[in-house]
């Protein structure tokens with residue numbers, strides 16, 4: 001079946017582009033002697049995670065316990081939880097999963113560590129953890145110079161073992177030029193170096209220095225202090241990465257296929273793709289470079305100026321050959337949230353549908369037991 005015969009809206013994944021994106025990042029890691037542990041919140045798909053492993057990924061960074069559970073059940077190992085886990089129900093779930101596969105925890109404070117250690121003691125188990133370092137996003141994490149202060153406190157909890165540090169320079173999504181991406185990359189590298197030196201000079205063993213963001217990946221890949229890279233967005237890229245010049249339009253693998261359903265004015269199309277497919281997302285950290293709500297692939301003359309839930313408004317900025325009934329592919333502003341809108345993505349090669357890929361890890365996989 002050709003993709004233009006599909007119903008609209010449909011979520012499409014160009015499998016050739018996906019493969020090229022996965023291979024390019026993996027190759028750079030191999031050439032620079034780094035391990036790739038992709039962040040999987042972008043695709044939330046065991047199929048794509050397995051592809052990443054097949055190409056050489058050594059582990060995965062997950063945003064949720066659901067992701068950890070699905071990947072472990074699919075036979076994947078080396079799962080690092082990106083954020084602290086502190087509620088009792090969540091701690092119990094993670095401890096149960098840790099009996100099946102290696103799970104690495106992440107902490108940025110003593111309280112979460114103490115709660116976890118209490119539960120681990122009951123089961124006579126030990127788990128490894130990373131200290132989260134704040135490199136400028138000002139979300140989670142301790143300042144680089146405070147890393148050994150926290151390590152000293154957590155080392156009182158004998159069922160937790162420190163193995164390294166991690167950071168995420170998400171502030172890069174607020175910049176407006178390549179020069180500023182370099183500056184954030186420098187902040188990322190320097191923060192990790194200070195934190196590592198601080199821990200080593202206080203006699204802590206640090207075997208993992210991990211970081212990740214797609215925009216800074218291409219700068220910090222050569223940093224000899226870092227040994228694990230954890231970008232997430234690079235399998236799909238999107239309009240945000242395009243606006244930052246991190247990728248080219250022909251590297252964006254995920255699109256939403258839509259049909260032009262009306263032309264109410266000479267300069268306006270309506271398409272059957274709305275916010276329930278594309279989201280209203282302009283980036284988690286306030287990108288000033290994004291004006292519209294996605295980019296129509298191969299049609300620079302069109303601007304998506306507004307989205308209702310099921311339809312979108314497209315301004316015809318200059319002459320176009322498109323008309324009512326024609327199909328268009330829209331590159332979402334943020335592919336990670338776009339992929340989370342659907343149960344499945346349609347994989348194609350050379351415009352021919354090849355494969356249905358389940359987004360099998362979205363949502364909440366464990367329903368509460370009400371009895």
Ligand SMILES: Cc1ncc(COP(=O)(O)O)c(C=O)c1O
Nearest residue numbers: 039082168212213214231232233
């Ligand atoms: C802790 C952490 N690491 C890595 C990533 C991946 O970054 P990106 O989506 O820029 O590739 C994220 C993204 O949210 C993150 O929160």
